[in-house]
């Protein structure tokens with residue numbers, strides 16, 4: 150179950166405890182619930198409507214309260230970890246892989262067309278303040294540095310830094326979340 154894998158990512162290996170002080174885990178729970186309802190087959194339409202009536206206002210409340218906008222349309226694989234909160238915006242068409250780490254003030258969205266779609270692979274991390282914009286593909290095991298502006302494809306096992314970004318090959322090609330998101 151995706152949510153279980155998400156919550157496992159809130160384990161802090163330094164202090165060996167769950168990060169209760171990170172309120173974003175509540176957002177992840179609500180996102181998964183809202184997404185699950187959206188994925189229900191249409192034959193359950195009345196149940197879907199009823200569940201949406203309950204969940205959508207809760208979802209809207211936490212989105213505004215925490216400053217996190219991840220629409221239910223955005224597809225995110227298991228192991229989602231939101232570090233901190235505030236200023237996080239993801240386009241509803243985004244497709245993101247497993248073990249995704251996102252920090253505060255990150256935007257993943259369109260560059261200049263509503264049809265832009267960002268696709269991000271597995272084991273990727275986006276540092277604080279970065280913007281990932283356009284009709285672009287980010288590979289697996291990619292780290293995007295703080296405040297980078299990424300408007301081009303990024304290959305697997307890379308680091309993207311700067312404005313506009315430049316690509317650096319990653320020395321460490323194996324992903325281990327226990328070493329922290331920026332390994």
Ligand SMILES: CC(C)(COP(=O)(O)OP(=O)(O)OC[C@H]1O[C@@H](n2cnc3c(N)ncnc32)[C@H](O)[C@@H]1OP(=O)(O)O)[C@@H](O)C(=O)NCCC(=O)NCCS
Pocket residue numbers: 232233252275276277292293294295296297308309310311317331
């Ligand atoms: C991208 C990052 C992971 C790279 O770390 P690293 O692998 O140790 O890389 P280095 O520090 O060796 O930097 C490699 C090059 O990228 C540059 N660079 C690194 N981070 C950069 C950034 N955010 N913006 C611009 N350039 C950056 C370095 O100046 C260096 O350039 P050089 O080769 O010309 O000297 C790290 O710098 C970063 O931005 N982490 C995000 C931290 C963050 O968001 N924290 C949030 C905490 S709440």
